[in-house]
Amino acid sequence: MDEVLIIGGGFAGLAAGVALAKSGRRVRLLEQKPHLGGRARSFVDSRSGSVVDNGQHLLMGCYHATLRFLEEIGTLDRIALQPRLRVHFLEPPGKLTTLECLGLASPWHLLAGVLCSDSFSWREKREVFRLGRSLSAGEDSRDALERMTVEEWLSAMGQSEKLRRGFWDLLSIAALNENPRRAAATIFARVLRLALFTSPADSRLAIPRVGLSDCYTDAARAYIEARGGRIDTGQGIKALRIVQGVCEGVQPSNDEKIEAAAVVSAVSWFEFVRLLPGDLLRSEPYFTNILALRPAPVISINLWFDRAITDLDFVGLRGTTIQWLFNRGKIPGSGQNGVSLVLSGAHEHITRSKEELLSVAIRDLAELFPESRAAEVLHSLVIKERFATFSPCVGVEELRPQALSPVRGLYLAGDWTATGLPATIEGAVQSGYTAAQEILRTE
DSSP states (O other): OOOEEEEOOSHHHHHHHHHHHHTTOOEEEEESSSSSOTTSOEEEOTTTOOEEESSOOOEETTOHHHHHHHHHHTOGGGEEEOSSOEEEEEETTTEEEEEEOOSSSTTHHHHHHHHHOTTSOHHHHHHHHHHHHHHHHTOSOHHHHTTOBHHHHHHHTTOOHHHIIIIIHHHHHHHHSSOTTTBBHHHHHHHHHHHHSSOTGGGOEEEESSOGGGGTHHHHHHHHHHTTOEEEESOOEEEEEEETTEEEEEEETTSOOEEOSEEEEOSOHHHHHHHSOHHHHHHOHHHHGGGGOOEEEEEEEEEEESSOOOOOSEEEESSSSOOEEEEGGGSTTSOTTEEEEEEESOTTTTTSOHHHHHHHHHHHHHHHOHHHHHOOEEEEEEEEEEEEEEOOBTTGGGGSOOSBOSSBTEEEOSTTSSOSSOSSHHHHHHHHHHHHHHHHHTO
């Protein structure tokens, strides 16, 4: 009964487990799937033998909790952090431009980089300056932002449609996984402050040098088990055992009872509500609000060619359906000449067949990468994540629950909880740490 029981073995659950184990608490983690990693994992493609991420992820220097987590478990060297922010953009018929921050204090590291960049017209540079000054000075009204979409806010801030489509929308969709016409301005403004207008070190991007799972799952497991913890994969949960307002443990799928001093649910919101008693879900607003969360899908299209089509590590794509390209050939074990194409906020594309999506991807590549026109596709793999993240639409912040629930002994973690961030790795790790802190605080 002195154990802390964690349900879910993704970033949130493992971060909570590591934090609790470090503080001397005995941890038992249950994961329904036969592997750890949740929605942020990698696997070996059976046909190509390559390591493939379930969805390509970028990290940033402002991911303080994530970097601390990776350092704690000893895998920080498995990500490649840029010396300073540098992003390439491609637009038809293959025009390549670059935004690179300069070695100046914030916000001038970014604003001077924009000034020197060939990615923007002079008018667009003035527009970026206008928004940057406002964000740096904190001039925007939080109340007003909470009622606006990203599109409405950027328009109100004098950002032209061309700049929105070719720059801000790429950043917004990548960060929020939602169409700017639906996504909440308040979350995007917070992301911009943290990622671009706080410090030059925070603005840097990072790509894992290995498959995503290899960055954290085995190392986190070893860390927890070395401190007396236990991790069980392939262990489904039927329900939370809640008696008279107290969570006493869980009911596994095999109908045994597992008791615990505290339970951390680190599963997705749609899985969590299935574990609750129906009367509690209907009567307690803390839980009822969760039912109003809606999903946002991501599509990843992985292609292997008979030759390299680009030397770029990653690039934002303008004027195409596909938004970002990642060069998987740069990652050891991911196969030569492989690319991963990302289509975020993919509501209107998620029902399309894999053949249609492949056709769109190959057409977009032909417009931007001349080398791809003569290249042969040796293998392809399309991954659809219909419930990749929650949709950060206007009004969603009031629906997201805090870590401490009204049920004694029950704590929540996950990128969908009240982190103040969109559904990112950083939000997941932060939520795990927050849940652990709440448990330790109430001892």
